Amino acid sequence: MTPTQRNTAIAAALAALTLGSAAAAEEVLKIGAPLALTGGLADEGHKQELVWKMWTDKVNAAGGIDVGGTKMKVEIVEYDYQTDGKRAGQLAEKLINDDEVDVLMAPFGSGHTKIVAAVAERYQIPLVACVASSTSVYDQGFKYLFGTLAPNSGMTESMVAEFKAKMPDLGTVAIYGRDDVFPKSMATATSESAKAAGLDVVYDELYPVGAIDHSAALSTIKSLAPDWIYMTGYTQDLILGRKQMQDLGIEAPIITMVTGPAYKEFTEGLGELADGVTSSTWWHHATGYTDVAGAWSSTDAFYQDFLEASGGEDPDYVHGSCAAALDVVADAASRAGTIEPVAMRDALAATDMETFYGPIKFGENGMNQGREMPIIQVQGGEIKILYPENIANAEMTFLE
Amino acid sequence: MGFAQILANGVVLGTLYACIAIGFSLVWGVLNVINMLHGSFIVLGGYLTYFAWAYTGISPVLILPVVAVLLFGLGYALQYLFINKVVSAPVLTTLTLTFGLDMILYNLMTVFFTATPRRVSMDFGRLEFWGVAMPVDRLIGMGLALLLTALLFVVLRTSRIGRAIVAVRMDREAAALMGIKVNHIYAVTFGIAALMAGAAGSVFAMVFPVTTNLSGVFLGKAFVICVIGGLGGVSGALAGGLALGIIESFAGVLVGPQNAITIGFVLMLVLLIVRPQGLVGVKGYE
Numbered sequence: 001m002t003p004t005q006r007n008t009a010i011a012a013a014l015a016a017l018t019l020g021s022a023a024a025a026e027e028v029l030k031i032g033a034p035l036a037l038t039g040g041l042a043d044e045g046h047k048q049e050l051v052w053k054m055w056t057d058k059v060n061a062a063g064g065i066d067v068g069g070t071k072m073k074v075e076i077v078e079y080d081y082q083t084d085g086k087r088a089g090q091l092a093e094k095l096i097n098d099d100e101v102d103v104l105m106a107p108f109g110s111g112h113t114k115i116v117a118a119v120a121e122r123y124q125i126p127l128v129a130c131v132a133s134s135t136s137v138y139d140q141g142f143k144y145l146f147g148t149l150a151p152n153s154g155m156t157e158s159m160v161a162e163f164k165a166k167m168p169d170l171g172t173v174a175i176y177g178r179d180d181v182f183p184k185s186m187a188t189a190t191s192e193s194a195k196a197a198g199l200d201v202v203y204d205e206l207y208p209v210g211a212i213d214h215s216a217a218l219s220t221i222k223s224l225a226p227d228w229i230y231m232t233g234y235t236q237d238l239i240l241g242r243k244q245m246q247d248l249g250i251e252a253p254i255i256t257m258v259t260g261p262a263y264k265e266f267t268e269g270l271g272e273l274a275d276g277v278t279s280s281t282w283w284h285h286a287t288g289y290t291d292v293a294g295a296w297s298s299t300d301a302f303y304q305d306f307l308e309a310s311g312g313e314d315p316d317y318v319h320g321s322c323a324a325a326l327d328v329v330a331d332a333a334s335r336a337g338t339i340e341p342v343a344m345r346d347a348l349a350a351t352d353m354e355t356f357y358g359p360i361k362f363g364e365n366g367m368n369q370g371r372e373m374p375i376i377q378v379q380g381g382e383i384k385i386l387y388p389e390n391i392a393n394a395e396m397t398f399l400e
Numbered sequence: 401m402g403f404a405q406i407l408a409n410g411v412v413l414g415t416l417y418a419c420i421a422i423g424f425s426l427v428w429g430v431l432n433v434i435n436m437l438h439g440s441f442i443v444l445g446g447y448l449t450y451f452a453w454a455y456t457g458i459s460p461v462l463i464l465p466v467v468a469v470l471l472f473g474l475g476y477a478l479q480y481l482f483i484n485k486v487v488s489a490p491v492l493t494t495l496t497l498t499f500g501l502d503m504i505l506y507n508l509m510t511v512f513f514t515a516t517p518r519r520v521s522m523d524f525g526r527l528e529f530w531g532v533a534m535p536v537d538r539l540i541g542m543g544l545a546l547l548l549t550a551l552l553f554v555v556l557r558t559s560r561i562g563r564a565i566v567a568v569r570m571d572r573e574a575a576a577l578m579g580i581k582v583n584h585i586y587a588v589t590f591g592i593a594a595l596m597a598g599a600a601g602s603v604f605a606m607v608f609p610v611t612t613n614l615s616g617v618f619l620g621k622a623f624v625i626c627v628i629g630g631l632g633g634v635s636g637a638l639a640g641g642l643a644l645g646i647i648e649s650f651a652g653v654l655v656g657p658q659n660a661i662t663i664g665f666v667l668m669l670v671l672l673i674v675r676p677q678g679l680v681g682v683k684g685y686e
Contacts, residue, residue: 039510043515210661215652216409216657241426
């Protein structure tokens with residue numbers, strides 16, 4: 001074989017391969033996912049990976065999704081972006097250009113979602129975010145971005161109103177938040193909601209990312225003796241914060257930690273100290289939605305499957321929201337009758353469905369609207385739902 | 401709020417900080433290696449303590465010596481097998497090597513332990529005197545930190561191996577000429593640093609939730625503390641740790657917690673300009 005002949009042969013082989021994969025691509029809905037599988041957000045990245053695998057296994061085992069009369073299998077193409085925002089953007093481009101995915105899923109958190117959203121918008125590929133709740137992500141006029149979490153402000157207003165109803169002489173609140181996209185926006189939103197409701201915000205400070213001690217702030221809060229302490233942060237911050245409250249002898253009738261109790265690690269890390277802590281969350285597996293569309297027909301069906309897949313671990317809102325996000329994608333593909341990106345985008349915008357995770361209907365900015373987010377409380381080591389009333393299963397208890 | 405409470409918070413925090421920094425300072429002072437693995441050693445010590453406690457129920461105070469010995473072995477091996485090969489190269493080479501080793505260790509921990517925050521959830525309660533509330537676990541941590549520091553001080557001062565470490569630190573060539581096996585001393589020093597990091601991790605597992613994410617935070621703290629306190633001795637880490645703890649505690653109350661860490665860095669910068677050897681550092685080790 002001369003070099004030219006060999007080149008021709010290689011070219012022919014490559015062409016055959018390309019044609020082969022193009023033919024296969026018609027049968028498969030390719031979903032791209034830059035995931036934080038290593039680095040600081042590895043824990044969260046693995047949660048997304050787990051439920052997406054559960055979802056694809058379940059849907060593919062049932063033959064796939066119905067798109068324009070043909071059954072289409074679903075494939076997730078994932079890359080580890082190592083919790084490095086810049087790399088998440090690069091990998092999103094790779095997924096679009098090299099892997100030719102039809103839809104993208106956003107990584108964990110508002111910050112990284114923002115980066116990937118800019119890439120998706122540039123290439124006009126629909127992007128579904130399941131763990132980004134800061135309105136600032138959706139306020140950029142993006143047409144291809146959709147999010148299954150609801151705006152933060154909805155959570156804080158209903159929480160202030162509910163606590164005032166349960167504790168009529170509630171007067172003062174201390175707010176202590178992590179200086180980071182989501183925790184900061186929750187702290188700010190709560191401060192505004194509390195002031196609007198006539199509460200006296202006696203302490204309103206942020207702590208930096210990487211703080212490994214809260215005794216200075218908590219000692220100040222102790223001297224102010226507020227009725228309600230509201231702290232935001234990630235699980236390790238909140239475990240430390242709650243423990244240091246105990247260490248310093250701080251007591252308040254209401255202690256809220258966002259989103260601490262939504263995670264099992266929080267109650268495990270604190271033991272009895274977690275009792276009585278309230279929080280708001282987007283979803284909890286104790287919410288009993290039944291007769292719904294999507295891969296699972298009820299919250300309990302999802303919960304049972306999850307227990308099996310995780311080896312007995314409980315799911316949290318990240319699992320719920322991310323699994324439901326794929327229900328949204330499948331639903332949009334079915335309604336569009338094609339996986340062509342522009343048609344998919346329009347179908348996504350028209351989404352109005354009930355899932356095991358609750359209702360999903362996107363507003364003008366692409367965020368999920370019309371969800372009454374549960375207020376939860378740890379009682380006897382278990383998560384109880386205090387609000388909304390139609391799914392509540394316990395009365396609120398006070399800490400002192 | 402009481403001055404005494406802020407001071408007490410600062411002192412306890414400062415002792416824990418000293419505990420973070422001591423091994424880092426030793427390696428930097430003796431080997432002239434900026435050990436990027438240090439934060440991950442602490443996290444590894446914390447995880448080993450947590451899992452040993454979770455599966456056996458043995459008190460972390462008793463687990464600590466075992467973890468410390470294991471970390472000594474790991475530190476000795478790493479230095480002997482890898483770092484010694486490049487230890488006399490410019491500081492950037494060893495920094496790059498330890499950085500690479502750190503990425504391996506960090507990611508192995510994420511794979512095997514996951515990044516889930518874990519805490520030894522034993523509640524020892526708190527003591528209150530003169531209006532100052534002090535958690536018992538932090539007091540135990542402080543006691544252990546002081547004990548370990550004192551022990552290291554005595555070892556460096558009086559034991560044969562300690563004198564050899566100090567000799568190598570002062571003059572590598574002269575020490576070699578006196579018959580000291582420099583490579584062995586380097587490995588022992590690195591082992592001791594890892595031992596101190598592992599012990600600090602055990603202490604921290606009782607006080608903080610341990611997660612792999614903290615390794616960078618610990619490393620950053622160690623760096624600042626060494627610069628503030630000065631290299632070349634046990635007293636530098638102690639002085640630097642206490643100074644940083646007390647400053648962060650007061651700054652947290654006076655200018656708000658989001659600015660407390662900045663104040664610590666400002667202090668570090670000022671010291672670099674006016675007193676580069678640190679608060680109690682020996683001149684020549686800046």
